[in-house]
Amino acid sequence: MTVIAFAIGIVLMIVGLAVSIALHELGHLVPAKKFGVRVGQYMIGFGPTLWSRKVGETQYGFKAIPLGGYISMAGMYPPSPKARQAHGQGSGHVSGQRSGRAGGGFFATMVQDARAANDETLIGDEDQRVFYKLPVWKRVIIMLGGPVMNLLFAIVLFAILLSGIGVQTATTTISSVSECIIPAEAGRTECTSADPAAPAAAAGLQSGDVIVSVEGQPIATFAEASALIRESSDEALSIVIERDGEQRTLSLTPAAVTQPVTDAAGRPVLDANGVARTQEVGFAGIRQEVEYLRQPIWSGPAAAIENVGAVSGIIWQLPVKVYETAVTLVTGGERDPNGPLSIVGAGILSGEVASAEAPILNRVAGFLALLASLNIALFVFNLIPLLPLDGGHIVVALWDGVKRAWAKLFRRPPPKPVDATKLVPVTFVVVIALIGMGAVLILADIFNPLSIL
Structure with a gap:
């Protein structure tokens, strides 16, 4: 029975994570559609598609690996010079056009590939239903929508935990x-x-x-x-x-x-x-x-804000915290109970909560606390001002706004939209670093896991 309960706890955490991701992407999708951006896909997970259905112009679906999600918005970046030139010559859509290896080697090729993929979402140079042409405040709202949904979900969970169940x-x-x-x-x-x-x-x-x-x-x-x-x-x-x-x-x-x-x-x-x-x-x-x-109704938001501060302290020191975790993985030392953990670690803790010899209400409360904390982590983590995270897109939009305001102030011609594809090499480094830190945490959660027992 304990093994079954442990497995149920892991499954519940997977479902909870999927719901959290779905809400995050919904936070991007709703304002994007509200502001007229063309959205091609809304997907939960990565890898092979398990199920999908097209509703209107958007393909909705689930993929095999529930460790993330995405929506595909048209024109996240301005068209590449080649696409602009082709559109100016009246050639229309240039989907799939690539000219082979770009000069400059590996990173230059990555930039070119990113531009080509972005060009495929455009329908001519006059396409108005694209992300990069929106006013800055609309772009910021779209990119903030995902993390804010995680924060709101955490507030609801904490409210259920503190005001519905009680302390x-x-x-x-x-x-x-x-x-x-x-x-x-x-x-x-x-x-x-x-x-x-x-x-x-x-x-x-x-x-x-x-x-x-x-x-x-x-x-x-x-x-x-x-x-x-x-x-x-x-x-x-x-x-x-x-x-x-x-x-x-x-x-x-x-x-x-x-x-x-x-x-x-x-x-x-x-x-x-x-x-x-x-x-x-x-x-x-x-x-x-x-x-x-039972606590007052405002206890839920207060707990969420308190957790945001605590998680922000961990995120700010994430490389150091991950290094310390790596040391305990090698030495077998005791891990910091307030340190970072991966989704594998969250699943293990959820399994321990579900299989603990405690009243069912205690276990429900423990699971809600874990899921709420996970959503706080998603909120804070996605606001890191680095691409490909939401915070990076917000910084790009704000920088574009600063450039336009500066040009307007000095009565200069409007500048070209900020081309974030030039930051692909930096994005690549960030992604590699995140993968590396994630791998360390997963290994630590498997071989030297945190435990509530």
């Missing part, structure tokens, strides 16, 4: 009382006649009791009661509880037990010799009752 909060109600104290080294969970009675059971505490005060101090959270108990080993404490609508006063003497010292992340703290440090604390043998408390 797990430990109440002051006791959910269970241990019968005895079992030594940590015993390696068992069942009590024996040799085990001493747990202090809570000896004091008469019962499941369902609500802790009102400890030593006269009013208790608002279970953490407050727990802190007082931990600090009072072998000391009698006066505890007021509420049971069946009546308050009762009981005497509880926490037992002294030895526990490892942990840091804020719950990891053991080691001394200079590498030995785990321990401390003596008071133990009562009670567990709190946990319930979901």
Whole structure:
């Protein structure tokens, strides 16, 4: 059953990723069509086409590898000089015309190929339904549409998580009382006649009791009661509880037990010799009752904005973070739990959430949190101002606007549209770098994965 649940978690993450990509591309498609741009394709995924259907002038479909998507807009860039010359001579559409290898070698050939592919989307020099002829603000809206859809989807998911389901909060109600104290080294969970009675059971505490005060101090959270108990080993404490609508006063003497010292992340703290440090604390043998408390409706947007800041910090240091991840992959060291991960890692975490021994609501909440975080990552990542990412296209549009405004200010003729195909060599380097970093993260997620367990 655990294996099946793990597989279901991975499938759910794949479906969630596909939905996220579909919404991203829809964010580009809707404004593009609204502004009159001709859109040839709307595809989810890469590789061989699994299914497609043409509606109007646009081919909609799904491809085999659900790791991305795209829409094909006419005239993302101005026509190449050859296409402009051909159109000026009245030759019409020049689809597929290439003149062989361009001078300058590999990168020059890439530029020429990019121009040729772009020319194939044009219908003559007077074609007005092209992206590059739109006003700057319309081009920016089209390119922002994809990332913004991911941000809005994340806000919805966080709103469902925080305001629909709620945040797990430990109440002051006791959910269970241990019968005895079992030594940590015993390696068992069942009590024996040799085990001493747990202090809570000896004091008469019962499941369902609500802790009102400890030593006269009013208790608002279970953490407050727990802190007082931990600090009072072998000391009698006066505890007021509420049971069946009546308050009762009981005497509880926490037992002294030895526990490892942990840091804020719950990891053991080691001394200079590498030995785990321990401390003596008071133990009562009670567990709190946990319930979901629904948060205000604005908690979803607030959580999304907070996550944008956190992810931006990681993206800004992405090369360094990936290098650190590569080091842990080679050395087998512990990965940064707040570091980057690939879609493979997200799938593994989703599988762990689905197969965890926890109430179904807890697992649903965990999955929603993962999917929301993934969409925040898509939002931030796509705004990096480098081609071929959306942020790169936005920078190109803004630069075109600056050039036009400068020419207008000094009463000069309008400049030619910015030809982003000249940036193909830079785009190529960016793509290779992204592939390399992605490969490192995938390998790390396979051989040295992060885990919630």
